[in-house]
Amino acid sequence: MKKIHLLVLKAFTRPFIVTFFIVMFVLLMLFLFKYIDDLIGKGFPWYVILQLMWYASATNVAMALPLAMLLSSIMTFGSLGENYELVAIKSAGISLQKAMAPLVVAVSVLSICAFLFADYMLPVANLKFGSLLWDVRNQKSAFLINEGVFNNSISGYSIRVEKKDPDERTLHNIIIYDHSSGGNVVLRAKTGTMDKTPDESYLILNLRDGVRYQEDSGEGSYNPRQRFTRYRFKETTQKFDLSAFKPKRTDENLFKSSYAMMNLKQLKYYQDSTTKVADSTVKTYPQLLLPLYRIYSSQLLVDKKAVKDAPGYKNNLLERIPEIDRSAALSFAQTEIQTIKETLNAKATEKTDYKKSILRFIVEYQKKFTLAVSCLILFSIGAPLGAIIRKGGLGLPVVTSVIFFLIYHIISQIGEKSAKAGTMDPILGMWISIIVLAPLGIFLTYKAAVDSAIFDSELYKQKFLKLFKRKKA
Structure with a gap:
């Protein structure tokens, strides 16, 4: 049993390390292509460029780790299935769940490490990367005198x-x-x-x-x-x-208020503080509007019943104002209404800004957990999927993993943007990709455990031919 567990762990470790660094390299190249114009020709020393690339690599872990987990799990179990090693394991009376047990423990440990990285190291990396990138993009190009221009x-x-x-x-x-x-x-x-x-x-x-x-x-x-x-x-x-x-460095403390540069404790603190400020601001609205509500004539301070019984009164307040003063009263009332309207619009904008800030705090808070859980979910999809397709290498496993990762990434991005915009509950928006893919992982695990052939093209071909012959008969 221990030999089988060591075999599975060794088969998983090498593809995981290789795919992780390959994905990190690809993401780093995309970063360089994006900011190449901001880096070239500004006289930066080589170590500044290396620092920027190092911090950019740290910020890419959140995308590289789940993709490497999915790809390596598909490659591992696909290779074991292609070489009939899974058949040998099952023939020895060991189920697929027991064979996957050490990997489940290893992936769980990696998920915990990913959570700790997202909470402690990623905010620091985002702070260093954000401040350094700001200085790089705002740095003037190196002074050069060219001929004829x-x-x-x-x-x-x-x-x-x-x-x-x-x-x-x-x-x-x-x-x-x-x-x-x-x-x-x-x-x-x-x-x-x-x-x-x-x-x-x-x-x-x-x-x-x-x-x-x-x-x-x-x-x-x-x-x-x-x-x-x-x-x-x-x-x-x-x-x-x-x-x-000359290259200048901006004080990093100016960037610490950004959402992506806080840990869980800071996010919770600022979320509660912003919520209290927003609630206290809402309570001040009646106090701001109360001075704008006035009674302009002492003639209105009479008994309501006497006013209603007055001759010519038809529930119209203007009838109680002398005709010579009505135009001035209407003009003054319109001015007061416009003032109230502008005050309410300004306060509504202020309240919307507070709401957006609170949503961003919640989104970043939940993102720390979704990174860890996404590793488990994508492993639960990749491992049984590799056992079903029984193909190793970099061919079909890469295509399959990219398709599933794109589905996960698109759903998560839609959920995150909807959560930030306030059109979806922020907790649901951050966990919607996990909620959607979790049943798929359970389904694939079940199919792999019962040796299902859902990706066998010959099986579907034979069923189609049988159905065609029945209709022809």
Whole structure:
């Protein structure tokens, strides 16, 4: 019995590790294709790119782990069935459930690890990844001067160089438009050299044989005339600030309020706090509207029965207001109604925002658990499915696992988006994919235990031929 359990565990471990890293690699390549324009040409050191890829890999575990679990379980039991090892196990009097027992324990341990990862490590990885990606996407491209084009990377300056020598330092026919001081300044030089300070905070251009043109307003605000200055120089130096091109790190504490960057304890705390604030805000609505409800005439402060019995009264309040004041009363009433309407609309928007925040907290809270349970559900689908189809390798198992994973992923995404939009209960929305696929796992496990041939094409072919012969007879 122990040898059979070791055989099944060894058969499962290798495909699981291989498929997990293959899926992680594919997801990482998709990430690079998506953000390649934000990474290239910005002067980042190599370790920053590696850090970003490392954090991106950690955030992809939530998708890679269930898919690897499904694919490896199909491959394992498909290979055992194809090599008739499952037949040998059953002939020894060991049922499929007993053969799967050590894998069920191993997958349960992996599910618990996935839950702990989602609660403790994934929020930290999301925080590091989110803050670093923000800095990368907002970082300016590295300062480069290309031949024959104007470079506008430095704020307030436009630089054009006709030719650059192979040493990348010597420049020819340089034009600089300077708008940083508010006036119009143009510098032209025949040659020049380009250097940076040791800390690369400034760019130094040493210009030679040139002319400086400057056009600015005359003295005094009344004089509309402008002053034009021109002087030639043999050599001058122009200094440019490059601090905007140096990579900067944003404080990570600014991103900690995001939903995906909290653990269970923090999500529960902020959910309760937001709910209390939302409830207390709703209670203040009558206090805000009460000052807008007024009685404008002391003539209305009479006995209601006396008002109804008054001559000419037909349940119309305007009849109790003097005719000369009715227009002003109606105008004032419309103004008050518009104020009440705007107040209620603002409070309704505020309440909707609170509701969306609470839904997001619930969604992220439930997501910690669904990752662990999805591993068990997909294993319960993949293991019996592999025993039924009896095909190992990377052919049919890959196609089958991708189909079932797409079904799981599409249902879960629809449920999550519906939960965030408030069109579905958030708990139901996060667990709907598990609820839908759990009966399928039970059904496939039962069919595999009784040696069903539901995926045998020859069986369906024979049944179709028998049915066709009956109709023909």
